[in-house]
Amino acid sequence: MYDLVIKGGTVVTAVSTFPADIGINGETIAAIGQNLDGKQQLDATNKLVTPGAVDMHVHLQMPIGSFTSTDGFYSGTRAAAFGGTTTIVDFVETQPNETMVEAIAARRALADPNVVIDYGLHMTITPSDIAKLEQIPEAFAAGCTSFKLYMAYGHRLQDDKLLRALTAVRNASGIPVVHAENWDVITELIQQNLAAGHTNPHWHPRSRPALLEAEATGRVIDIASFVGVPLHIFHVSCGEAVARIAQARRQGLPVTGETCPQYLFLTWDVYDAPGVDGTLPVCSPPIRDRAAQTALWQALSRNELQIVTTDHCPFTYEEKATGLDNYSQIPGGVPSIEMRFAALYSQGMRQGWLSLPQWVAQCCTNPAKLMGLAKKGEITVGYDADLVIFDPAASRTLSPDSLHEAADWTPYDGLELQGWPQTTICRGKIVVQDGEFVGGKGNGRFVHRTQANL
Structure with missing residues (x-):
């Protein structure tokens, strides 16, 4: 039984796409497989699950x-x-x-x-x-x-x-x-x-x-x-x-x-x-x-x-x-x-x-x-549980009112997008869910990098 399971989504990585559940324990991806059970579950049916x-x-x-x-x-x-x-x-x-x-x-x-x-x-x-x-x-x-x-x-x-x-x-x-x-x-x-x-x-x-x-x-x-x-x-x-x-x-x-x-x-x-x-x-x-x-x-x-x-x-x-x-x-x-x-x-x-x-x-x-951001950017067991449930059917028209940036304008005002994130998870914590901010100040961390890659 995992702390959190994302169920029924299509996982998208930098090399492939495949149907899978993702199990999370604490801050880490613990399993990628089928029919996983969790204390908390998020339904990703008909959604994409990305890093x-x-x-x-x-x-x-x-x-x-x-x-x-x-x-x-x-x-x-x-x-x-x-x-x-x-x-x-x-x-x-x-x-x-x-x-x-x-x-x-x-x-x-x-x-x-x-x-x-x-x-x-x-x-x-x-x-x-x-x-x-x-x-x-x-x-x-x-x-x-x-x-x-x-x-x-x-x-x-x-x-x-x-x-x-x-x-x-x-x-x-x-x-x-x-x-x-x-x-x-x-x-x-x-x-x-x-x-x-x-x-x-x-x-x-x-x-x-x-x-x-x-x-x-x-x-x-x-x-x-x-x-x-x-x-x-x-x-x-x-x-x-x-x-x-x-x-x-x-x-x-x-x-x-x-x-x-x-x-x-x-x-x-x-x-x-x-x-x-x-x-x-x-x-x-x-x-x-x-x-x-x-x-x-x-x-x-x-x-x-x-x-x-x-x-x-x-x-x-x-x-x-x-x-x-x-x-x-x-x-x-x-x-x-x-x-x-x-x-x-x-x-x-x-x-x-x-x-x-x-x-x-x-x-x-x-x-x-x-950038040498270890354990980020990939959906891999042992990596940080930084994940997005992305709804390809969601539409969004960009405007200063629809965005959450502090500027009072956007150069993309009126741009219509097909597809938008439904849920954002950072190190196993849900930060945004169904258009609502549920995170908190100071929950992010400085990533102490130890290498640079190319």
Whole structure:
């Protein structure tokens, strides 16, 4: 007699689908079989049972200039749970006089009392952290095995600093995760546009060319190859960057890439919406044209990109409006943390781009493996009982009212999805059931990672 049994569902893993009951004892998957009995039972007849989704790229409570991203650790992880996500990986940055380990402790102090699902952290390496590279092994030992490197913004590392950072991450057996864009070209194009009076969001994607995103992607792949370190490319927005990743993989290089819902579900026409509405979808890399969108779906279908994350980093309507007269000052980021898993089923699997196992691989299993999230992302005896009962017959029209994120808008307003999570379970505890939140603050845990995989 198990503590909890999910009965009668169709189990979907990254490699197969099959009918089975799942028995859970405590926090762990204890059995996968037929006719299991439990003290508590959940009926999954005509439902899919998947691993809990893993979103390895979110920005909760992230300060950017004078703003802080809208979702805190409670509202953000709660919204994630409604969408079937049971683990996230967020970020930590050091203050000038703070060690990496101290920064991890400070970030955990914000998150631990508030998260409703499990989480990990990437350590960000900024130009001021180049003097702290000897601390990387200590950050790794503290559970941060992945390290964020920027090629854009004030956090941008020039190539010499990229070389030093990549070498230090390699020496600690970590994995670098990279924002790849050509910042010199971007800043020049922004200056040219503003000088010509091109100030509205229409010019945002025109200042960040796809070809130069690909150039930066290829450049960091080459430097990482020279150093001999695995590499993951964040938020790929175009086919040109996919081509650089695919070429590297064909050469046997340990390179992976991800894309995000904003690039799969929106086109750059959204920047032409009148007034503040055109500022809302500003994010970087930018949302591109329909051809880029199709190229990304094709890349997922061919496994040339291996993961779908969200880069969830929303700001309020009022905060976005502050850049109305200068698109380069709009705080960048969109909310997607709740819709990702269902949207990839609805528009990915149901439209024929993805198989059921590919859907689970890209949203659950691959990110868990890449991030060294032991015992997550798979339905396997001995693994954490992170599970989703997914109703393929449920429909949901996305709107600010139907979602649980803190932002007062969604770029997917009106998008109709077929399929939605019915029940979300994190380490054996039901967090969301039949559209009701039944979890609690602080029930999530920091996942102390001990390795990075590729």
